[in-house]
Amino acid sequence: MDLDPTDEQQSIVDVFGDLAQRTVPLDRLRDHEPVGFAPEMWEQLIAVGAPGMALPESMGGADATLLDLALAVEALGRRLAPAPLIEHAVTARLLARADALPTEVVDGTRIATLALRPARGGMARLVPAGAVATTVVAFHGTDLVVLDGEPGVHVANLASAPLADRDLTGARVLASGARAEQLHTEAVDEWRTLTASALAGLGLGSLEIGVRYVTEREQFGVPIGSFQALQHTLADVSVALDGAQLLARKAAWAHDSGHADAAVLGAMAFLFAAEQAQRASDRALHFHGGYGFMEEYDIQLFYRRAKGWANVLDEPAREYARLADLRYGPIPAAAG
């Protein structure tokens, strides 16, 4: 057991944190709303080789692990970086496994994404990064299909995320049947694991803002952070976020090490990080009092994304049911 990042892992945290901070600091994030995509952020990610970092070297990647990617998106999530690295990376890895990886996806000149839920009637709804991606992979009927085409029309949403519906007309079949399902499931599992890290980062970013605010803000002649009502809530938030961060990292590590329970850990990490990121941003907002409700204060940016980044996958209740299915097997259909 060694919970310290290696020097190399620490440099990933530092590089991606600095990059996000430098390219689109929080106070400029609103310039990129409502779509939630900053072309200069994507350019910077291309410059450090992020879009293809976790692809095999033989395909032009850097052979980075899922844990390396998790550390990168945790650092980006902490600063709400407006660029779809998670969607792009898991889709690129899927295309690599399907032997259909274009070089433009490796280097990031073409943004790729994944419809997380099966498409219906030729339409993939609310596709994350669908408003900026020119390559979309979707599960449709019994096929896994890939569509190359112009980005979709942005759908206004809570998180100011680049969501769009995508019409799959003209999509090519990548795989069918069990193979298609397996490729899609693996990619969504990786998405859960990485999004868990991004959400843990978002929660930690919220906590940082909350702690700073209650330390500076005075009421009744003292910093409000000296009141136990606030201290105890922030302590609970902090402990849970430490757990969320550890669990997300462990899930990525388990995936890299080929552990049988990697998918279960990813599902757990996702659910826990989603709840804790929401609570952290919600409580930090609340402790701002009326200021937290003002558009001008940054904490609202976290509060909206905490819910948006998670619920784009599915209803949480169904994710808990899915976790139970993974652990205990599905509920047999009632007889008769």
Next chain:
Amino acid sequence: MDFTPSATAEQFGDEVRTLLASVFTDERRQHAHDTGTMHDWELHRAMADQGWIRQALPEALGGGGRGPEELAVLFRELELAGAPYDGMSICTMVASVLAHAGNEMQQREILPELLSGESLIALGYSEPDAGSDVAAARTRAVRDGDGWRIDGQKIFTSLAEESEWIFLLTRTNLDVPKHRGLTFFLVPTSAPGFELQPIRTLSGKRTNMTFYDGVQVGDEWRVGEVDGGWQVMLVALSFERGVAGGVRDAERLLAVAEAHARDAVDDDDRPLLEQPARRDALARLAIDTEVADLLTSRAAWVAASGKLPGIEGAASKLFATEAFQRSVNRLVDVAGPAGLVQAHDVSDLSAFYEYCYRFAPVTTIYGGTSEIQRNLVAQRGLGLPRGN
């Protein structure tokens, strides 16, 4: 970063399970349940024979051989087996203090008794008016000739009925701030003037009130400096290293609840494991258990790297016990009326929820309340200013 448990810890876990299987039998478990004791002498002495008490001491103090990760494994296995281990953890902790700060007599006569598993010691910290504010202790120790005379009262002196001595926190100075007027003593429970009175608790476990009425002890029974009790207390806390048990109740509940749900059926003969509400509660508990395990592993890992896991230990205890309470409440609800039924036989898993519901409240109280842990995380972890 590597989440693999060390091979030595894994192997030690096997050893502990093997010993538990042979010594802590179903009859012993039933006996512990029936009597409410927090101690099992056979198990304790078997563990001492293996050298586990001695090995739990820091190497510099003549112990060694078992790092914090292995200690965490030891207490994990004891907790998951439902074995009473309080005697073991208190013994290990006080032995560490005596090895560190004890005088020649204490190291010659008392320490070996603790290490060999021959005798137990109980903690005399809490008083009726000094719980979380433990430094407010009022039990007085006053110079009397060459020795001391002790008068006062302690509460929750668990295992005093099995112990040779009490590790007693007393007030020796009224003229200084409260933390600076405390002194520790070892008080033989055979001393004239010592008395105890049992306290029954909600979970059926027994603890005690202890009374000290003019108890005379020689100066050689003092541990640490006069008025230096708080330093001794900090040493004692540091030896707990965040790994001395109390963080696996949720994990045990999960294991029992899953085993029960796999085997039992509802009124319509459907397996309990097919009930959506139960599956939801178990899924949430499984997540909490994983998080609690990681936070506990982190505390052990910090200790293994030679640092004091003060905040990490607090985080682990806080999360694990709060999660346990949440889960117990959910699972009792899921069980409905059946969850209210008590059973004499401990192998009847259906009654475990009812027992846990009675046991759960104490977990966020003893070993430092959740509020004390939150103060620590908020002020020392997050750097928030102390209130007034």
